[in-house]
Amino acid sequence: MTITQGAEKLQMNNEQTDWNYWQDQMNGDSQFVQYVVGLYKKQQLEKHQHESSNRKENYPSRQQVTHHLPHLMNQPNPASPVQEINQNLMYTTKTSIDYPKLKTLNQVSSTPRRTFDESCSPDKQTRQPQKKTRADNITTTTATPSTRQFGIPVPHLNHAIANKLPCFYIKLGIESAQMQSPSIIHLVKWIRQTIQQQTSETIEDFSLFIPAGNNRYKFGVASKHDFLKLWNCKWPSKIDQLEVEIERPRALPDCCALVIRYAPNDLDQEFIFKEITKTIRSASSMSKINYHRPRATNDYRFCVTDINEYEEILKIGTIGIGHLLLPITTFISSLNMTYCNNCWELGHRRNQCKVGPRCRKCLEAWQHDHQCQKSLCCAQCKGEHFSLKNQQIPLHVLSYNVHGWGTRALEAIDLIFKTDSSICVFTEVGELWNSFTIPHFNIFYQKGTNDDGGVIVAIGKHLKATRININIENTIIIDIEGLSEQIRIIAIYWPNCQKRNLDDLKTFIVERTIFTGDFNATREEWNSPASDTRGNQLKKWIEENNLVFIPGTKNSSKRSKRHIDLIFTNIDEVKAETLSFGTSDHWPMLIKTEQIGFQTVGQFPIVNWTIYEIMLSLVQEYWIKELDDQNVDNWYHNYTRFLAALKNRSTQWKSRDKYRPSLPPYIVEMLKK
Known part of the structure; x- marks a missing residue:
């Protein structure tokens, strides 16, 4: 089809609205399509000029003007099939055509096109400059997709x-x-x-x-x-x-900052800074970290300008503040993304990653044709879930014969945070069991048969612990909620001088029980060189109660090859590790299980204050009478214990995806003062 024939058909069917007809006629003829597109734009331009000349003189104000994109631009009406054809030809090379009617399509002008507002203003309506065309030359151009230009390098x-x-x-x-x-x-x-x-x-x-x-x-x-x-x-x-x-910059960046964790509230900030400078000479700009809710301890942030001191103190991991040994960590700003979308591990970003790209599901090496054939795998804990999901954190239980809490409390606290243990059992704690408290933990104590005995069980405050009353020395039984499943901890210390009837504990063995402590009992199959009478008695008893022995990685006694710090449980897939840590005559034991843990979204206590208020009003007269019959100190001690017990009975633990404190941070600060 020639251009002249195409023009004649266009005149004959000018009034026809069936665009499918035009599409059939124009398919495969790029020259004809270019001519039609140019003619279409020319018609739209003439129509727009005609509408502009007929407007009234009272042109509306700028606030009332509604701007429309005219059809004469490079993007005509999207609903038009001509527009679709034009877009299909945008990425094809245009060839020059020596045809007079097509010279207006690719004309080049040194005068920039005015905006729509300028061309439609009243004082510009009478002036419509005509663009001059170059009839002697039509350049060959190639239309390519427009690339986005950034304003910032x-x-x-x-x-x-x-x-x-x-x-x-x-x-x-x-x-x-x-x-x-x-x-x-x-x-x-x-x-x-x-x-x-x-x-x-x-x-x-x-x-x-x-x-x-x-x-x-x-x-x-x-x-x-x-x-x-x-x-x-x-x-x-x-x-x-x-x-x-x-x-210089006004302040050092966060990457040069360190944090001292779990400093007691009674320590003055100036005293802490003086203690820091004794160890780290280049320390500066110390400040207290404010959290959204009150805490039992404080964390302090400070900067280090000497890179050697910065790296050395991180290798040591602790710093001495007075008579305390406190952990020290890097400062991570809450606004930073601390995960890598290359290897899906926490603690660094993609530009710092030293591992090749991995699949975010199975963690296999990533290729363009990769297809996951394995199950989900977490980059942090190797569990069967996504790496960045609010996953379940495995349960860690620490069992350690400290041989005197007063002299080894600091190293025990350091061990708790290094092993990330939520439940801790300490045996042979002695008389100074209350000389040091563990930050963010609730402490349960049971005295022993002598001054050196006694047992402590420490439960993280993110868990709910209920103690079972039992009148047996060196023995504590606690039910723990807030985990994926409720468990029971039975902690004992069994010195050689104590006579014990294990059948007293038989009724307390339930599902998901962990029975651990220092038994001073040996069996050959329990990684000891020989068996003794107490070991034979204990083996028979655990078999009757369907408990299984969990071996450690080595013997727990430093003074002999005996393994006397034992672990028994009826929970599946429990492992134990003997840690080479501490100055006691026993090695610590770390109990791990993937089956039981707690969600990172956390469980929060919800107190029914209505029931709490009703119970207080019912027993008010009783406590007033008791005040007349008892000493004031004894009455106050009993009354505070009653209030704590009442709150515990009125509390329900529920899972929450988000946590909002009951008081705003500024009110909490005012209450502290």
Whole structure:
């Protein structure tokens, strides 16, 4: 079909509205399609000019103007099939055609197209400039998809998002126009030389070096090591006879900060900072971390400017504050994303990852044709769930014969937080069992037969613990809720001098029971060199109660090859590990189970205060009478115990995806004062 025949058919069917007919006619003829598109745009332009000339003189105000996209633009009416055909040809190469009627399609003008508002204004209606066409030449163009242009350079964007290290500024004192400013390359070389003269090291890479005003430059580095070199440098006052001033950031970044955990509330902040500086000379900018709810201890944040001290104290893991040994960790800002979408592990980001890309489901090496053939796998705990899901945290139970709580409380507390144990059993605690408290734990104690005996069971405050009253020395029985399943802990210390009837505990053996402690009993199958009478008696008893022995990785006694700190349970898939830690004459035992744990969303107590108030009103007269019959101190002790017990009985534990404290943070701070 020629162009002339196409034009004749277009005139004959000008009034026809069946666009399917036109699509059938125009398929496969790119020249005809280009002609029709150009004619369509010309008609729309004439229509728009005609409407503009007929408008009234009282043009509406700018606030009332409703802007519409005219059809003369490069994007006609989306509903038009001509538009669809035009879009299909956008990515094809246009060829020049020597046809007079098509010269208006690809014309080039040096005058930019005016906006719709300008062309429609009343004072511009009479002037409609006509674009001049070049009849002698039509250039061949190739339409390609438009690429998005960023207003910020990509290196600057990476520096702002991924690095988060503040920048330094260098200001030059150029007083007259005759003085020539040094180039950026010269400034970079001068900075490197200055650092190398003072530290015998050099700056690896500059992530940013740009002008920032008149005779002022902004520069930054890519690593924490280089940042601290710039921070600690003693900058000279001149460069090539020019006055120079280096402006440091106002504060050190979060990557240079450390946190002291679980400091007692009664310790003064100035005292803590003095104790820190005894160990870390470069410590500065200490502040207290404020949490959204009150805590039994405080955490303190401080910055370290010496990279060697920063790394060494993290390797040690603890710091001495007075007579306490407190854990020390890095400071992680709550606004930072702390997981990697390359290996799906926590603690770093993709640009810092040293592992190849892995599938987020099965953690196998990722390829473009990868198909998951294995089950889900968590990068953190290797459980069968997604790596970043609110997963169940496995239960850890610590069993340790401390041989005197007063002398080994600090190392026991350190061991609790290192093993992330939610339940702890300590035997042979002695008379000083209440000399130190464990932060964020509830303590249950039972005295022993002598001054050196006694048992402590510590339960994390995120769990609900109910003690079973039993009048047996060196024995504690506690039911624990808040886990995926309720469990029972039976903790005992069985010294050689104590006579014990194990049948007294037979009625307390229920499903999901962990029976652990220092039994001073040996059996050959329990990793001891020989069997004794107590071991034979204990083996017979656990078989009658369907309990299973859980072996450790080595013997628990340091003074012999005997394994006397034993673990028995009726829970499936329980493992135990003997830890090489501590100064006691026993090694600690860590009990692990994947079957039971607690959700990260947590369980929170909900108190029924209506029942609480009713019960108080019913027993009010009783306690008033008791005040007349008892000593004030004894009455107060009994009454506070009653209030605690009443609150415990009026409390229900429920799962919550989110937690909101009952009081706003500013009210909590006022109450503390």
